[in-house]
Amino acid sequence: MKAVILAAGEGTRMRPLTASRPKVMLPVANRPMIEHIIAAAMDAGIKDFVLITGYREDALIDYFGNGRKYGASIEYVHQEKQMGTADAIACARGHVNGSFIVLNGDMLIGSGHIRQLMSSDKDAVITVREVDEPSRFGVIETDSGRVIRIIEKPQNPPGNLANAGIYLFREPIFDLIDRTELSPRGELEITDSLQMMVDAGYNVGYALLDSEWIDIGRPWDLLEANMLLLGDMKGENEGTVEPYATMHGEVYIGKGTIIRNGAYIIGPVMIGDNCDIGPNCFIRPSTTIGNNVHIGNAVEVKNSMIMDGTKIGHLSYLGDSVIGQNCNFGAGTKVANLRHDGRNIKCLVKGRVVDSGRRKLGVIMGDGVHTGINTSINVGTVMEAGTYSLPGEVIMPKRKTN
Numbered sequence: 001m002k003a004v005i006l007a008a009g010e011g012t013r014m015r016p017l018t019a020s021r022p023k024v025m026l027p028v029a030n031r032p033m034i035e036h037i038i039a040a041a042m043d044a045g046i047k048d049f050v051l052i053t054g055y056r057e058d059a060l061i062d063y064f065g066n067g068r069k070y071g072a073s074i075e076y077v078h079q080e081k082q083m084g085t086a087d088a089i090a091c092a093r094g095h096v097n098g099s100f101i102v103l104n105g106d107m108l109i110g111s112g113h114i115r116q117l118m119s120s121d122k123d124a125v126i127t128v129r130e131v132d133e134p135s136r137f138g139v140i141e142t143d144s145g146r147v148i149r150i151i152e153k154p155q156n157p158p159g160n161l162a163n164a165g166i167y168l169f170r171e172p173i174f175d176l177i178d179r180t181e182l183s184p185r186g187e188l189e190i191t192d193s194l195q196m197m198v199d200a201g202y203n204v205g206y207a208l209l210d211s212e213w214i215d216i217g218r219p220w221d222l223l224e225a226n227m228l229l230l231g232d233m234k235g236e237n238e239g240t241v242e243p244y245a246t247m248h249g250e251v252y253i254g255k256g257t258i259i260r261n262g263a264y265i266i267g268p269v270m271i272g273d274n275c276d277i278g279p280n281c282f283i284r285p286s287t288t289i290g291n292n293v294h295i296g297n298a299v300e301v302k303n304s305m306i307m308d309g310t311k312i313g314h315l316s317y318l319g320d321s322v323i324g325q326n327c328n329f330g331a332g333t334k335v336a337n338l339r340h341d342g343r344n345i346k347c348l349v350k351g352r353v354v355d356s357g358r359r360k361l362g363v364i365m366g367d368g369v370h371t372g373i374n375t376s377i378n379v380g381t382v383m384e385a386g387t388y389s390l391p392g393e394v395i396m397p398k399r400k401t402n
Contacts, residue, residue: 084187201298
């Protein structure tokens with residue numbers, strides 16, 4: 001059995017982090033999120049993959065190649081224009097035989113659920129999850145273990161089982177996609193194709209998610225996914241730890257990395273290769289530090305993701321933030337991560353101000369951002385790639401796009 005992984009989209013809601021890479025290549029626990037999905041599928045017994053690619057697909061091809069270094073086989077199929085999920089799945093025609101699994105490249109899922117899908121003898125299986133507000137989702141109606149109707153965002157939901165976007169299909173799905181018409185959104189919706197399967201008498205089942213599952217749709221979802229994956233991490237030291245550095249809990253230290261005297265690290269924390277950490281810094285739990293990162297003297301970092309090549313200058317504070325590659329924090333840069341009134345923090349996404357659902361959220365920073373010394377960055381700020389601040393500047397979140 002093969003797994004088809006949908007990885008063609010840019011991920012516009014993840015801007016500015018996706019300005020230079022496809023969404024599925026954003027790192028979680030220092031590995032591209034799609035790599036975690038491939039690993040889960042391989043743990044379930046799948047060794048053959050078809051990746052549906054589009055936006056900046058070279059990043060995927062350069063990283064994974066033909067898959068042999070992972071003990072897998074990977075094919076790439078280019079989706080010329082993103083015309084919906086059904087269109088993306090149709091790209092796999094001729095590259096799969098019999099039954100196949102469809103996974104989204106921006107979802108983290110356990111191998112146990114993939115095994116459950118693989119064991120089904122139904123014509124198609126929809127992965128569902130129980131939700132509190134089913135009217136916000138595509139909901140399935142069931143009878144005797146079969147799906148009898150799929151309803152998009154119903155005003156009066158027949159239940160609370162929402163489509164999670166993970167499927168088992170057999171080859172007849174391609175003929176039904178050929179007959180699927182464009183939706184009001186101008187896309188080919190796989191839910192329309194599935195409803196046609198149901199109406200044609202095919203046996204369409206459902207499988208309830210009973211394991212950890214994260215849909216990474218907005219930048220702060222990376223922090224949740226990172227925390228989840230670090231929770232299962234085992235500490236290991238492949239670098240150098242000076243005698244007066246202190247570590248508690250699970251801390252992973254990569255090759256060529258030095259932890260200098262006075263550094264105080266509380267795991268789970270993951271630090272990549274060739275990093276320079278300290279002296280006298282404080283790294284708090286659920287932090288991931290990429291490769292070639294420098295954390296200077298008297299810096300505090302908490303529950304954040306720092307990508308490759310970034311430098312956090314001395315006397316800085318960073319909390320609940322996602323930092324892109326090759327950024328540079330001038331000395332004394334401070335990131336606020338909590339509103340005085342304790343309310344949820346709002347953030348600009350695709351030109352709209354969105355409630356993050358989080359009481360703590362710092363900055364979402366694109367690649368190559370430079371801050372001047374003593375810069376202050378307020379909660380929920382998004383900094384576009386390549387921008388900079390002046391010494392002593394206060395950066396406030398935008399409330400609309402220019």
